[in-house]
Amino acid sequence: MRRYAMSIAGCWLAAPLWAAEETTATVPAENLATALAADTVWVVAAAALVFFMQAGFALLESGMSRAKNSVNVMMKNYMDVCLGTLVFWLVGYGIMFGDNPSGLFGTSHFMLADAEPWDYTVLLFQTMFAATAVTICSGAMAERTRYDAYLVASAVIAAVIYPVFGSWVWGGLYGGSGWLAELGFIDFAGSTVVHSIGAWCALAGVIVLGPRTGRFEADTGKVRDIPGHNLSLVALGGFILWLGWFGFNGGSTLAAGADIGLICLNTQLAAAAGALGALLFSRATRTPILLTVTVNGSIAGLVGITAGCASMEPQWAILTGLVAGIVAMAGGQLLLKLGIDDVVGAVSVHGFAGAWGTLAAGMFVTGKLFDIQQIAVQLTGIFAAFGWAFPLALLTFLLVKVLMGLRVTTAEEQQGLDVSEHYEVAYPEFHKDMTYFRQ
Amino acid sequence: MNEITKRRAVYTVLSEVIDGDQLWEVMWRWQRGYAAKSQYELHGFFNDCRHIAEISANRSKLYKDLIGLLMGSGDGLREDPYGLMEEFSDRASSVEDVGADDLLAWQQALVCVLASLLRQIPPEQLQTWRGRVEERAQQQGVAADLVYAFSRIMLGKPHNVDMVFSPLQLKHLLNQVYVVMCEMFGPVQADKQLAQAVERANRMQPGGLDARKLLQQK
Numbered sequence: 305m306r307r308y309a310m311s312i313a314g315c316w317l318a319a320p321l322w323a324a325e326e327t328t329a330t331v332p333a334e335n336l337a338t339a340l341a342a343d344t345v346w347v348v349a350a351a352a353l354v355f356f357m358q359a360g361f362a363l364l365e366s367g368m369s370r371a372k373n374s375v376n377v378m379m380k381n382y383m384d385v386c387l388g389t390l391v392f393w394l395v396g397y398g399i400m401f402g403d404n405p406s407g408l409f410g411t412s413h414f415m416l417a418d419a420e421p422w423d424y425t426v427l428l429f430q431t432m433f434a435a436t437a438v439t440i441c442s443g444a445m446a447e448r449t450r451y452d453a454y455l456v457a458s459a460v461i462a463a464v465i466y467p468v469f470g471s472w473v474w475g476g477l478y479g480g481s482g483w484l485a486e487l488g489f490i491d492f493a494g495s496t497v498v499h500s501i502g503a504w505c506a507l508a509g510v511i512v513l514g515p516r517t518g519r520f521e522a523d524t525g526k527v528r529d530i531p532g533h534n535l536s537l538v539a540l541g542g543f544i545l546w547l548g549w550f551g552f553n554g555g556s557t558l559a560a561g562a563d564i565g566l567i568c569l570n571t572q573l574a575a576a577a578g579a580l581g582a583l584l585f586s587r588a589t590r591t592p593i594l595l596t597v598t599v600n601g602s603i604a605g606l607v608g609i610t611a612g613c614a615s616m617e618p619q620w621a622i623l624t625g626l627v628a629g630i631v632a633m634a635g636g637q638l639l640l641k642l643g644i645d646d647v648v649g650a651v652s653v654h655g656f657a658g659a660w661g662t663l664a665a666g667m668f669v670t671g672k673l674f675d676i677q678q679i680a681v682q683l684t685g686i687f688a689a690f691g692w693a694f695p696l697a698l699l700t701f702l703l704v705k706v707l708m709g710l711r712v713t714t715a716e717e718q719q720g721l722d723v724s725e726h727y728e729v730a731y732p733e734f735h736k737d738m739t740y741f742r743q
Numbered sequence: 744m745n746e747i748t749k750r751r752a753v754y755t756v757l758s759e760v761i762d763g764d765q766l767w768e769v770m771w772r773w774q775r776g777y778a779a780k781s782q783y784e785l786h787g788f789f790n791d792c793r794h795i796a797e798i799s800a801n802r803s804k805l806y807k808d809l810i811g812l813l814m815g816s817g818d819g820l821r822e823d824p825y826g827l828m829e830e831f832s833d834r835a836s837s838v839e840d841v842g843a844d845d846l847l848a849w850q851q852a853l854v855c856v857l858a859s860l861l862r863q864i865p866p867e868q869l870q871t872w873r874g875r876v877e878e879r880a881q882q883q884g885v886a887a888d889l890v891y892a893f894s895r896i897m898l899g900k901p902h903n904v905d906m907v908f909s910p911l912q913l914k915h916l917l918n919q920v921y922v923v924m925c926e927m928f929g930p931v932q933a934d935k936q937l938a939q940a941v942e943r944a945n946r947m948q949p950g951g952l953d954a955r956k957l958l959q960q961k
Contacts, residue, residue, distance in 0.1 A: 370934075518925025518933060528929035715918040718937070719958055 342560040344425050350555020351425075354432035357548030358385050358439060364541025365443035368532035368596060368648045372720025373447045374730040380442040380451070384458055388435035391462040396434055397427050400467035404480035409471045412478055426477065429555055433498050436552075437466045440502030443648035445509045447530075448516050448717055451725040453708045460700045461505050466498075469692050473497050473685065488678065489685040490669070492567075493556035495611035495661035496685055501693045503655025506646065508697035512705055515645030517717050527640050530647075533734075535595050542599035546575055549606045553613045563614060570613040571606060574625025578605015578657075581629025589637075597633060600649050604632030604657035611658075612665025620668035627664070628657040659686045744813060746778050751820040752812040756805050758821065760797040764911065765884040767831035769795065770824060782813050795884045846907050848952040853913045855944035856937075856954050857896050860920065863936045872927055873897045880919040886912050893920075910956075917957050 362381035366374045395414055402410025413419070416427050438458045445454065473491050475482040491497050519528055532538060553571045554564045582601025586593045608628025609621050616624070635652030646652070666682030667674055704710050716724035723729060753773050757766060769792055777788045789806060792798045798805060812820060864872050873894065880890045889908050893916060924933035937958075944954040 372934075516930065517922055518928075518930035522926040528931075530930055713918075714922045715914065715958075718918060718921050718934075 340422065343558065344421065346560035346564075347425050347429050347555055347558055350551035351429040351432050353548045353551025354429070354436065354555065355385070355548075357432075357436060357545050357552065358382075360541045360544030360546075360548055361436075361439050361443065362541070363537045363544065364599065365446060365648050367534040367537030367539075367541060368443065369446045370530065370720070371533035371731050371734045372722055372729070374533060374722065375728050376451065376721035376725050377442065377446050378730075379726060380446075380449075380454055380458075381439055383455055384439040384442060385435045387455060387459050388438045388462040389431050391459050392431045392434040392467070393427065395463050396467040397430060399464070400430070400470040400475060401426070401477040402471075402475075403478045404471055404476040404482060407472070407475075407481060407483035407486060409468050410475050410478075410480075426558065429558070433494060433552075434462050434466055437494075437498045437502040437505075438462050440499065440650050440654050441506040441509050444503075444506035444646040444650040445513055446647040447721065448513060448711055449509075449721075450709055450712055451721070453704045453710045456708065457505075457509065457697075457700050457704050457710075461502075461697065465505060465693050465696050465700070466501055469501050469689055470497050472688065484681075484685050484688060487681045487684065489681050490615060490665045490678070491611045491662055491685065492614045492665070493553045493610045495607055495609075495658040495665065496689045499607045499610065499654040500658035500662070500686070500689050503651045503653075503658060504690050504693035505697035507644070507651045507655060508694055509701050510644055510646050510651070512698065512701040513711050515643065516647075517714050519645045520643055525643060532596065533731075538596055538599055542602060545603055546606065549575070549610075553610055557614070566618075567613045570609055570616065570618060570621035573618055573621045574605040574609030574613070574628065575602045576605070577622045577625030578602045578608065578629035578632075581605065581626040582633050583629075584626075585630045585633040589633075596649075600632060600636075600653050601629035604628040604653045607632075607654050607657045608661030608664060611662045612668060615665060615670060616668040617670055620664070624661055624664040624668065628660055631660045632657040659690075662686050747823050747825075748817060748820070749778065749782075749813065750774065750825065751817075751823050752809060754824040755812060755819070755821045756809045757798075759808075760801055760805065761795060761884070764831065764915075765795065767828055768884070768911070769798070770828050771832065774828065782810065785809060793887070796882045845952070846910070849910045849913055849957070850908060851948060852944060852952040852954045853917060853957055854896060855947045855951075856917065856940045856957060857893065857920070859940035859943040859947070860924075860936060861897060861899075863940065868927065869897070872923060875923045875927070876920050879923055880916055883915065883919055885916045885919060889913070889916055914957055914959075 358381055362378050365381065366377040369377050393416065397416055398412060398414035399410050402412035402414070404410045413423070416423060438461050441458065441461065442454070472482040472484040473489055474485065474497060476485070516530065519530060520526065521528060549571050550568050554568045557563055557567065579598050579602040582597050582604070583593055585601075586597055591597075605625030605628045608624045608631075612624060613621065632649065632652045635656035636646070636649045639646055639651060644651070662685060663679065663682050666678040669675065669678060672678065701710060712721060712724060720729070750770075750773075754770060757769055761769065772791060773788055776791070777784055785806060789798065789802050793802075861869075876897075877890055877894060880893065881887070886908060889912055892908075921933055921937055924936060928936070941954045941958065945951075
């Protein structure tokens with residue numbers, strides 16, 4: 305904690321110390337300028353790493369989808385970044401970080417301009433977070449969602465659902481404070497704020513959409529596997545996400561400080577432990593140890609540690625990641641039993657593991673292990689996230705369904721969304737007998 | 744009462760229970776067969792639409808509502824749908840201009856695809872599969888005559904290929920076949936079997952209509 309009034313209570317976006325009056329009085333101005341420059345470089349670099357995570361999501365989700373839908377998945381991920389960026393600049397940033405006297409949402413700094421250089425840095429970094437939250441829906445809803453309808457729902461998530469909850473935890477950068485932050489809620493880099501919120505929106509989306517045609521046997525409800533078309537892409541996507549997570553968690557210090565080491569180490573340990581947790585779960589349940597399961601296990605570990613990576617010792621990070629891997633796998637099976645078709649396992653990996661990670665962040669606080677009061681606050685935040693995001697996303701998707709139509713027809717599903725939505729195919733040779741395309 | 748008002752009344756009533764392409768197909772059926780006829784012929788119209796579950800289930804109410812609108816002052820009628828009907832018609836025939844010979848080629852392609860599929864369905868599941876396709880096709884508004892033809896093909900009996908069905912109807916039927924295959928055998932197997940059937944159908948009738956057109960939606 306070099307220059308920031310960062311605390312484990314989620315106040316990590318409080319004013320930098322180089323901007324505080326008492327500090328400027330005692331530290332030479334050139335040192336402060338150097339510190340600001342170093343912080344800016346680090347946060348912008350971290351933003352670039354988080355941006356790169358979008359490539360990871362795109363590869364992972366595309367690889368887990370059938371070849372005939374891979375362009376559509378890529379397009380959704382691509383446009384999530386584009387739309388999320390514009391919408392977050394337009395309204396999201398103001399709602400999330402603007403002056404927040406009520407503790408419920410920000411009311412200033414919309415369409416940020418004529419601001420301080422540091423404001424632009426934070427906006428850039430936070431824009432990547434918003435895009436991440438939005439893109440979580442994409443994979444879950446893959447292979448049967450209308451492109452236009454999906455984009456409309458994405459814009460609502462980026463404009464309202466994500467930033468309002470974010471303001472409760474991280475809000476008040478320009479005055480005031482979020483009500484969850486006031487309670488002392490710990491979510492350092494967004495296990496709940498980013499990942500669970502995205503996952504609860506995804507859960508609403510897949511419920512409204514319904515499963516892919518044939519995913520469950522009509523009479524018995526038996527689950528039918530629909531393997532992805534390219535496991536190499538899945539593995540590469542997993543590696544890229546892992547890499548990007550060092551920026552996601554490390555950059556959340558908003559300062560080029562010594563604490564980044566522990567944060568990134570915890571991130572690494574939890575990811576590794578998450579994959580191990582998934583392996584143990586597979587062994588315990590006598591199911592094959594799949595690549596997709598292993599990659600999802602490590603991502604669950606990453607999601608899990610995101611809340612507490614700055615506030616726990618490495619051994620607890622390992623436990624957090626290990627349990628996150630198990631929770632995600634068990635959650636995935638639960639969803640299937642409920643007849644919910646999440647193509648990439650986003651709800652279990654980002655939602656269930658995110659909730660567990662947020663709880664773990666309160667349980668394993670260095671010097672304050674298993675503090676009941678902190679755990680109660682964490683549970684409050686976890687349920688508040690679900691209570692806010694899920695119903696609102698459900699309403700959003702239902703409205704989109706009624707007004708625009710959310711799901712493609714079965715004929716389009718058969719043909720593949722690459723052709724039906726984009727008139728473009730990723731692998732023309734793969735399904736030459738399935739489509740009559742550009743003859 | 745002029746034809747436009749009658750069309751608006753039919754549209755108003757039918758749009759309560761069906762929508763999309765199915766609605767436009769039924770509207771065209773009315774336009775071509777019943778627009779010039781008296782309202783006493785409407786029973787025949789509803790009879791023609793009995794294969795559509797939403798219509799057959801609400802037949803008496805729909806008839807009553809329609810007569811009520813035709814006898815009324817014209818309040819509450821929806822706008823004339825003729826423009827939308829024409830849009831549908833353009834879309835349906837946009838694949839290419841379909842002449843009578845072409846229509847037969849479309850049907851022949853479908854017969855080949857179905858015959859190829861027939862060889863791939865496990866014999867013990869064939870009857871269940873056929874029954875489900877028939878049931879689903881009727882629910883989804885595939886013409887009753889086409890469903891009957893499908894049954895004949897699946898039973899290996901002579902089918903009524905001399906009857907002419909629109910490419911849209913043929914595509915619609917094949918899609919129902921695909922959906923039932925997805926439900927019974929899983930989407931992976933369904934995709935594989937359909938691809939093989941299409942490929943085999945094209946080999947069976949060199950120079951015929953490319954069977955992949957049956958899968959083309961736009």
